Amino acid sequence: MNLFKKLLPTKNGIVGSQKYCRATFCSIPHSAVDHSVEVHSSDQEVVIALGSNVGDRLNNFNQALQLMRKSGIHITKHGCLYETAPAYVTDQPRFLNSAVRAVTKLGPHELLGVLKTIERNMGRSGGIRYGPRPIDLDILFYGKYQIGSDILTVPHERIWERPFVMAPLMDLLGSVIDSDTVACWHSLSTDSDGLFGLWEKLGGESLIGKEGMKRVLPIRNHLWEWSKKTSVMGILNLTPDSFSDGGKFVSVQNAVSHVRSMISGGADIIDIGAQSTRPMASRISAEQELDRLIPVLEAVLEMPEMEEKLVSVDTFYSDVASEAVNKGAHLINDVSAGQLDPNMLKMVASLDVPYIAMHMRGDPTTMQSSDNLQYSDVCSQVASELFSRVKDAELSGVPAWRIILDPGIGFSKKTEHNLDILTGLPVIRSEIAKRSLAASHAPLLIGPSRKRFLGEICNRPAAGERDPATIASVTAGIFGGANIVRVHNVRDNVDAVKVCDAMLKERSIQL
Numbered sequence: 001m002n003l004f005k006k007l008l009p010t011k012n013g014i015v016g017s018q019k020y021c022r023a024t025f026c027s028i029p030h031s032a033v034d035h036s037v038e039v040h041s042s043d044q045e046v047v048i049a050l051g052s053n054v055g056d057r058l059n060n061f062n063q064a065l066q067l068m069r070k071s072g073i074h075i076t077k078h079g080c081l082y083e084t085a086p087a088y089v090t091d092q093p094r095f096l097n098s099a100v101r102a103v104t105k106l107g108p109h110e111l112l113g114v115l116k117t118i119e120r121n122m123g124r125s126g127g128i129r130y131g132p133r134p135i136d137l138d139i140l141f142y143g144k145y146q147i148g149s150d151i152l153t154v155p156h157e158r159i160w161e162r163p164f165v166m167a168p169l170m171d172l173l174g175s176v177i178d179s180d181t182v183a184c185w186h187s188l189s190t191d192s193d194g195l196f197g198l199w200e201k202l203g204g205e206s207l208i209g210k211e212g213m214k215r216v217l218p219i220r221n222h223l224w225e226w227s228k229k230t231s232v233m234g235i236l237n238l239t240p241d242s243f244s245d246g247g248k249f250v251s252v253q254n255a256v257s258h259v260r261s262m263i264s265g266g267a268d269i270i271d272i273g274a275q276s277t278r279p280m281a282s283r284i285s286a287e288q289e290l291d292r293l294i295p296v297l298e299a300v301l302e303m304p305e306m307e308e309k310l311v312s313v314d315t316f317y318s319d320v321a322s323e324a325v326n327k328g329a330h331l332i333n334d335v336s337a338g339q340l341d342p343n344m345l346k347m348v349a350s351l352d353v354p355y356i357a358m359h360m361r362g363d364p365t366t367m368q369s370s371d372n373l374q375y376s377d378v379c380s381q382v383a384s385e386l387f388s389r390v391k392d393a394e395l396s397g398v399p400a401w402r403i404i405l406d407p408g409i410g411f412s413k414k415t416e417h418n419l420d421i422l423t424g425l426p427v428i429r430s431e432i433a434k435r436s437l438a439a440s441h442a443p444l445l446i447g448p449s450r451k452r453f454l455g456e457i458c459n460r461p462a463a464g465e466r467d468p469a470t471i472a473s474v475t476a477g478i479f480g481g482a483n484i485v486r487v488h489n490v491r492d493n494v495d496a497v498k499v500c501d502a503m504l505k506e507r508s509i510q511l
Contacts, residue, residue, distance in 0.1 A: 026144040026184035044143035045181050046111065047172060048073070049099045049156070049165050051136040053086065057096040058218050060122060060135045062352060065399070067118045068102070068137075073111070077101040077394055079168030080438050081401035083223055085212040087162065088130035098401060099140065099168035108142045112152050115139070140169060144184040160190045163202050163213060170199050171400070171438035178435070217401060217443060219354050220310060220330045226443045230478050230497045233269040233312065233486040234262035235449065236300075238292045239276040255296045256303065263305045265491035269331070269484070270306070272297060273314030277335050277411075281364045286317040293320065294327060301328045312356070316340040318347035325351045331404075335360055335411065337389035338396075349397030356445060357389050359408035367412040378417045379424040382407050383431030390432075390439045400438040404484065406445040409473075415453040422448065422473055425480035447486035448473035449493075471496045479504070 048068070052060040069075060079099040086092045104111060115137040123134045140156045147154040159165050173195065177183050186194030191201065208215050209227060216223035236259060238250055249255040259270055274292035275284055293313065301311060312331040313324040318341045321332045330353060337357035338345040348355045359382050361372035375381050386405055394400060407421050407428055421428070425444060433440035448454065454469035455461055467489045474485045474493055478500040487493040 026146070026187060043103050043105055044145075045179075046073075046102050046104055046142050047099055047140040047169060047185075048102060048115070049097070049136075049138045049140050049168065051095050051097050051138075051164075052134055053093045053095040054132045054134040055123075061096060061098065063122060064118055064135050064137060065100070065397075067121070068100075068114075069397075071114045071118070072106055073102045073104045073114070075100045075102045075394075075397075077172050077436065078399040078401060078438060079171035080215050080441050081218065081223075081399075082164060082167055082208075083214045083216050084164040086130075087164065089128060092132045095164065097164045097168060098399075099165070099172055101172045108139070108145070108147050108152060108154060109149070111139060111142070138165075140165070141185050141188070144181055146188060155185075155188050160198055163207050166195075166199050166202055167208065167213065167215075168438075170195065171436075171441065173437055174433065174435045175430075175437065176434040215441065217354060217404075226483050230482065230501055231268040231484045232266060232490060232494050232497055233271050233445070233484055234259075234265075234267035234490045235486060235488050236262075236270055236272045236296075237276075238272065238274040238296055249296075250292070252295050252299050256299050259300050259303065260305060262490040263303075263309060266494035267309070267490045269310040269312055270300060271312040271314050271333055271486060272300065272329075273333075274320075275315060275317075277314075277364045279364060279368045283363070283365075286319045289315065289317060289320050290323055293324065297324060297327055297329060316344065318343040322347055322351065325353055329353070331356060333406075334358065335408070336363070337386070338392060339389070345393050345396035345398060348393070352402075354402045354404055355393065355398055356404040356406055357386065357393060358406035358411065358445075359386050359389075361385075361412040372412045373414055373417075375417060378413070378420045379427040380431050382421065383428045384435075386428075387432050387435045387439055390436065390442075400436070400442065403439070404443045404445055405432075405439070406447065409446055409448045410451040410453065413453075415456050418448070418451070418453045422446070422476045423480065425477060425482060429481060443483040444481055445484040445486060446474070446477040446482045448477065449485075449487040449489070467492060475500055 050061055050064060065075060077100065082097045084095045084097050086095060106114060119135055119137055138156050139154055140159055142154045145154060173182060177186065189195045189198050191198035207213050214225050215227065216225050236249060236255060238255060240250060249258050262270060272293065274289045300306060310330045312333045313321065313329045314333040315321055316334050316336040321344065332348055332353060333356040334344060335358045340363055360367055362369065366372060390400065390403055393403060409418050409421055429440045449470045450463040450466040454466045454473065458466065458469045460466050470487060470489065471493060474487065475496055477485065478497065485493060485497060
């Protein structure tokens, strides 16, 4: 490799007439190049780690990301969110940690200066090394370069010993190397097997979920460690024409009574929908949807029983999502994953709530058309299309740590497709992992409840007679890795979930 010295320009000129940067350029992993390259030239892909353990840690992350975007750092991918035990100086609060991939025209020292300015503006001041801080921003990788100067070392010199840095860094990669830059990052690691080998030697996924490092999703002012138990989402349809219970809960009184019953039965989340998304359902306007939704949403949120519970709103309209969150809803559940309203993803990014992105082709009136039912490999194609939706969401400012994925059972699927998905959830995760390990780690929601394919298999034309088949489907899904199950009959499915979770816990103990 060719080593060279170069003055580093900034917006204000040269950084110190005697300050030089020693940089190594990696063109092809483990290969040398014979030509000098310009460190500060075109767009460079970078990785930046984030940490916070002072004040509102999540708000600190959000503020830092906003300031980075305004400073010429275009964020393209986010890692998962981790709550971690402090390292080195252990007598301090727990940290939130993550990392982002981004593209920037800033030179390495310019980038460092921008990040230090953000830290200062957010209240970070001098203190003990590795001590408490409102925000910590470190450059892990800068393009294909190894950089060494008196103020900057890239790759960051202590990446390799820190699981709380390595975990979100790995999230930003795919299990398949997708570019020369990523290949170079692997070659710059201290392990002959690249970053994957290094992560495994640190402990890899076995570290996650232990006291020192928890993968979490921020919701309702707390951090939800969603992988500890399967959550049950109870369905509340406010529509007159839903396939299972249309017209039963259109009044506030009936809706509240049904929510009380679901909470008593063990529901963790109540999903309220005011727009039917059954096949061939007619679309109503956002204004009509809000007229149905808001009175019930307000009444449900005022119920004492809802104090420790979550409320999700099922909508594909950005205006409905905005008003629902302003009224107090905790999640947005979008069957279109942003495809039916061009403003939805930007709106969700501004609302700072978890976003359930579901797979569907077309809309409810076209989703079961012959074109939309064509799959050569349903699990692989659903994974690919879901990843595209995640990518769109991240580019719109929705971090991966706020995204929940739903493969869309019953939406743009035939019976055999639904069965393949229920038995193929691990395949969907592994296919997504090829492109994004962060997205593959996202909570997975399934909604087979009372769907038509169950009626076809069991010869149960009435939706209300499909609860036993729903329980069988939910069981299969949980054993395949589902984290949330969306159901009509809460009580019976809660029992099924408890048995499944107990069996999975017993299996993990034996392993």
